[in-house]
Amino acid sequence: MLAILGLILGIVLGLVLEPTLPGALQPYLPIAIVAALDALFGGARAWLEGTFTDKVFVVSFVSNVLIAAVIVWIGDQIGVGSQLSTGVVVVLGIRIFTNAAAIRRQLFHA
Amino acid sequence: MDLLNQVLAEPMDPDYRRVSARPGPVPRSRLLLLVVAIGCGMLFAAGSVQSTRGAPAAAVERQQLLDRIAAEEQRHDELHARIEQTAGEVGALRDAALGDDAQARALEREIEAAAEQAAARPVRGPGVVVVADDAPGSSGPSDGRLIDLDLQQLVNGMWTAGAEAIAINGHRLSPLTPIRNAGDAITVDYRSLSPPYTVEVVGDPRTLPARFAESIGGRWWDHVRQNYGVSMTTTSSDELELPADPTLRVRHARAREE
Numbered sequence: 462m463l464a465i466l467g468l469i470l471g472i473v474l475g476l477v478l479e480p481t482l483p484g485a486l487q488p489y490l491p492i493a494i495v496a497a498l499d500a501l502f503g504g505a506r507a508w509l510e511g512t513f514t515d516k517v518f519v520v521s522f523v524s525n526v527l528i529a530a531v532i533v534w535i536g537d538q539i540g541v542g543s544q545l546s547t548g549v550v551v552v553l554g555i556r557i558f559t560n561a562a563a564i565r566r567q568l569f570h571a
Numbered sequence: 572m573d574l575l576n577q578v579l580a581e582p583m584d585p586d587y588r589r590v591s592a593r594p595g596p597v598p599r600s601r602l603l604l605l606v607v608a609i610g611c612g613m614l615f616a617a618g619s620v621q622s623t624r625g626a627p628a629a630a631v632e633r634q635q636l637l638d639r640i641a642a643e644e645q646r647h648d649e650l651h652a653r654i655e656q657t658a659g660e661v662g663a664l665r666d667a668a669l670g671d672d673a674q675a676r677a678l679e680r681e682i683e684a685a686a687e688q689a690a691a692r693p694v695r696g697p698g699v700v701v702v703a704d705d706a707p708g709s710s711g712p713s714d715g716r717l718i719d720l721d722l723q724q725l726v727n728g729m730w731t732a733g734a735e736a737i738a739i740n741g742h743r744l745s746p747l748t749p750i751r752n753a754g755d756a757i758t759v760d761y762r763s764l765s766p767p768y769t770v771e772v773v774g775d776p777r778t779l780p781a782r783f784a785e786s787i788g789g790r791w792w793d794h795v796r797q798n799y800g801v802s803m804t805t806t807s808s809d810e811l812e813l814p815a816d817p818t819l820r821v822r823h824a825r826a827r828e829e
Contacts (some may be wrong), residue, residue: 467605471612479620480613487621494618497611500584507587514590515604521584522607526614552578559582 464504464518488537489530492546496529497522499553502560509567529553647762654817658691690745690816694736696773698811699780701725704767706800715799719752721792722759722768726750728788729772729779736773736813740764743816760818776807 482490500522507513529549536545665682669675686692703725706715726737726744737744742759744750749760756763772779783789795801 463601463605464608467608468612471609471614472616473612474609475613475616476620480617482617482621490614490618490621494614497614501611503583503587506583510587512587512591514587515600517584517586517590519600519603519607521586522611555575555578556582559579563582 468501486530488542489533492529492533492549493526495550495553495557496525499556499560500525502557502564506560506563506567509564644762651817655815658817658819686819688746689819690736690743690748691819693815694743694773694811694813696735696811697776697807697809698734698736698771698773699776699805699807700811701729701770701772701803701805702767703770703803704801706802709800715801716755717757717766717768717801719750719757721795721801722750722757722770724788724791725770726788728783728786728791729770729774731786731788732774732779732782734772734774734779738771738813740769741814743814745816745819748816748818760816771808771811771813773811773813776809780805780807 500518503521504513504518507518532549533542533546536542666679669678683692687694703717703721705717709715712718722739726739729737739750739759742748742762742764744759749758751758751761753763756765757768758764784793792803796803
């Protein structure tokens with residue numbers, strides 16, 4: 462519950478304050494968002510399965526976002542940034558879909 | 572395929588199960604959870620703000636460029652008008668300096684004839700109007716977009732056919748006016764034109780088209796029309812009015828011998 466409240470509060474805050482990221486970080490924002498989505502869906506599934514733990518969620522969220530951004534940053538440095546971000550999006554996308562399917566099964570038993 | 576299988580089999584962080592299976596109380600840190608959730612929400616908001624703001628920024632930049640082009644073109648027109656005005660003043664001063672004897676009048680007639688040849692005077696008279704356009708849907712010179720050479724051939728063909736004065740899209744051609752490609756556009760007198768190209772030719776409307784067809788330019792255009800699908804229509808006109816070319820300048824001058 463707290464997490465959902467925080468999420469809504471964060472979205473409202475972000476829309477009101479319109480924080481601007483430093484230009485150097487802006488290319489990594491989309492990939493960080495995909496990683497955050499993955500962590501969110503993983504957390505939601507764990508919550509429905511009754512195994513949710515704040516600490517694991519926090520760690521997985523932060524590490525997901527950071528690792529995704531760092532992978533793409535390294536890719537940019539060695540010239541395969543767009544390929545690596547495609548790879549990250551594919552892997553995270555598969556995870557998001559699988560988790561979403563599991564959540565759907567939990568919620569609707571279908 | 573092992574990697575993909577692993578991604579599919581373990582989409583959730585395995586630590587969730589491991590920690591909850593551990594005996595003893597589950598570690599809690601609600602404040603941290605709240606902070607991360609707020610950060611996550613802000614991340615989403617920042618992302619959407621960034622991408623919705625990025626699109627208009629590109630449009631704004633484009634509009635700024637268009638405005639700058641329009642402003643520069645207007646400045647160009649103003650400068651042209653100033654040249655015309657100053658040229659008029661120069662002419663008046665010259666007439667005053669020449670005085671009013673027989674020799675001066677002969678000189679003035681000579682100057683007037685030369686000015687007409689150099690397209691420094693507006694021209695009015697019968698002639699033909701040629702409208703040339705790119706082939707529909709063309710993307711480059713290879714599939715029917717007109718290039719500088721086509722217009723050069725058209726103009727040169729008209730000169731050989733007996734044209735007295737020519738203007739393209741309202742730009743009067745002098746013997747020194749360049750017709751060039753710049754990027755994707757044809758420039759006349761260093762001004763970009765956009766198709767269709769209207770070539771106004773003052774001359775005898777009865778003989779111009781036939782004589783043009785016999786010229787090298789006419790044969791060039793036959794070839795271009797048959798092979799590239801570009802269009803060219805010729806209509807005769809009883810009354811054409813072409814402006815003067817204002818870019819005439821002094822190229823050679825000599826101090827007067829006393």
